[in-house]
Amino acid sequence: MSLPHRLLLVNGPNLNLLGTREPEIYGTATLADVERITRDAAARHGLEVTAVQSNHEGVLIDAIHDARTTCAGIVINPGGLTHTSVVLRDALSAVALPVAEVHISDVSAREEFRRHSYVHDVAAVHVTGEGVGGYAHAVELLVAVISGAADG
């Protein structure tokens, strides 16, 4: 059976505020810019993108569950849930799709509590500290993983 020609883009809590505060950490691009960058990168590989951003964990979990039958992979910036959420990690693990974890800022160079990610070891791809361009990089790396899995 052929893979769906679609990726799920998930942005977690507070990322709707991108471009409005803390430009020294997150830059000036908005969530709409992030979604456009991701769609453009995916389109170069003939893939469409379903984008979800929510400040509610359950909404993100439902979107991840829906992706199980509709998407070939997931690009996710879990926001602060990265450092707190076993539930989000379990959802990603349960759907068993290739996952790319993206962080706009360099979480390894910030507060200690940002150094641990519950998502890290259920993700095949990690992109950190590349600004919003990191979403395009994540798509490239995720497509390589998906293509490799399809070949193998």
Ligand code: CA2
């Ligand atoms: O660097 C990233 O992409 C983060 O995932 C962003 C999260 C943070 O909790 C992670 O440690 C790293 C926070 C997103 C908050 O976004 C804001 C955007 C604009 C203004 C304020 C917050």
